[in-house]
Amino acid sequence: AQKITQTQPGMFVQEKEAVTLDCTYDTSDQSYGLFxxxxxxxxxxxxxxxxxxxxxxxxxxGRYSLNFQKARKSANxxxxxxxxxxxxxxxxxxxxxxxxxxxxFGIGTKLQVIP
Amino acid sequence: xxxxxxxxxxxxxKEGQNVTLSxxxxxxxxxxxxxxxxxxxxxxxxxxxxIVNDFQKGDIAEGxxxxxxxxxxxxxxxxxxxxxxxxxxxxxxxxxxxxYEQYFGPGTRLxxx
Numbered sequence: 001a002q003k004i005t006q007t008q009p010g011m012f013v014q015e016k017e018a019v020t021l022d023c024t025y026d027t028s029d030q031s032y033g034l035f036x037x038x039x040x041x042x043x044x045x046x047x048x049x050x051x052x053x054x055x056x057x058x059x060x061x062g063r064y065s066l067n068f069q070k071a072r073k074s075a076n077x078x079x080x081x082x083x084x085x086x087x088x089x090x091x092x093x094x095x096x097x098x099x100x101x102x103x104x105f106g107i108g109t110k111l112q113v114i115p
Numbered sequence: 116x117x118x119x120x121x122x123x124x125x126x127x128x129k130e131g132q133n134v135t136l137s138x139x140x141x142x143x144x145x146x147x148x149x150x151x152x153x154x155x156x157x158x159x160x161x162x163x164x165x166i167v168n169d170f171q172k173g174d175i176a177e178g179x180x181x182x183x184x185x186x187x188x189x190x191x192x193x194x195x196x197x198x199x200x201x202x203x204x205x206x207x208x209x210x211x212x213x214x215y216e217q218y219f220g221p222g223t224r225l226x227x228x
């Protein structure tokens with residue numbers, strides 16, 4: 001079974017609108033971490049936001065927020081006030097407690113922001 | 116500047132040749148990783164190392180080899196045994212505290228013909 005599932009191959013959003021990128025995960029660990037990364041066309045991976053499994057509050061970093069629903073095992077990324085520079089691939093990833101420094105990535109969602 | 120360097124950015128090789136991809140970091144991070152990315156795909160773990168002189172196979176280690184003789188360096192060799200070596204290769208590190216987010220290098224795009 002896939003550990004990280006991103007079901008949206010591509011998304012479009014109008015500039016200045018908000019967009020939600022979906023991510024569900026599968027783990028039997030109690031302690032784990034969830035990450036979102038952005039990959040522009042240049043190829044580098046940029047860390048955006050982190051949510052720990054024991055964090056009660058949803059993580060926020062500027063225009064990025066993570067909608068963490070533990071019971072549903074979902075960790076959706078919300079980007080508010082989209083900008084043209086947000087056009088990129090977005091990857092959800094998970095670090096499990098076992099082999100704690102090993103991270104599993106989803107296949108990504110391509111976001112395109114329309115002017 | 117602190118960061119991760121990978122060289123070269125583009126690499127071309129003939130089939131049957133071994134090739135070594137460089138990854139150097141000055142972040143003083145213990146853990147280093149190599150990932151492979153194919154078009155339209157996520158990242159797949161090749162090898163990782165948590166300390167010097169120690170490394171573990173990831174999910175797709177066949178046809179690859181690594182060494183970790185120094186904390187700063189984690190070179191990846193793509194051997195002739197790797198059946199489909201053409202891909203984008205990313206090196207990453209992880210710090211020892213906090214969320215363990217990964218820091219990535221700019222990547223090397225390897226083309227084998």
